[in-house]
Amino acid sequence: MGALVAGAALVASTGCGMSSELRAEMPTDINVTSPMMQEAQPLPSAYTCEADGEPVSPPLSWSGLPDDVxxxxxxxxxxxxxxxxxxxxxxxxxxxxLRQNTVPGNAKLGQNTFGDSAYGAPCPEEGDVHEYRFTVYALDGTLDLPEGAALSLTLDGIAEQAVARGTLVTSSE
Structure with missing residues (x-):
């Protein structure tokens, strides 16, 4: 679990385990949107632990990927x-x-901070304000990691291969 927390700290502090310099130099041309979420607005409850039933992962779309991804x-x-x-x-x-609550084709789910290879719905304490980033990375290859790969391995792989990114940011309130 310590490696997972360390990996999460890396992604939170520098953006996917990348040095601040590398992240600053990376193009941010990818436009990330969702029909169910708006930039800088609260994450809908359907995607949190407050969901009516089981929480689901949100639908996302993107455009502006570089060539040869x-x-x-x-x-x-x-x-x-x-x-x-x-x-x-x-x-x-x-x-x-990505459609709501789906992972298509040959795509793989990696472990989250909790050690699960699944969408882990946020569950903030009442009154706590959190920022939720949905970042799409264009990679120059595939990660070639197995389904359920450890968070630190996945973050390192993304950091090594990312050529562009885009982010949709929501909040808890």
Missing amino acids: GSIALVMDDPGAAVVFWMVYDLDPQLVE
Whole structure:
């Protein structure tokens, strides 16, 4: 569990385990949107532990990927709490969206901070304000990691291969 927390701290503090310099130099041309979420607005309860029934992962779409992308990765995190809630990698570079509660084709789920290979719905304490980032990374290859790979391995792989990124940011309130 210590490695998972360390990996989450890396992603929260510098953005997917990348040095601040590398992250600053990386193009941010990818536009990330959702029909169910708006930038800087609260994350709908359907995607939190307050969901009516089991929480589900939100639908996301993206555009503006660079040419010659080998795969796409998605990371949902809370930078203030150093928590990664969702990790999807080896998404087909021709894909332009993830539908609600789905992981298509040959894409894989990596472990989140809690050690689960699944969407981990945020559950903030009442009154606590959190920021939730949905970051799409364009990678120059595939991670070639097994389903359920450890968080630190997945973050390191993304950091090594990322050529562009884009982020949709929501909040807990």
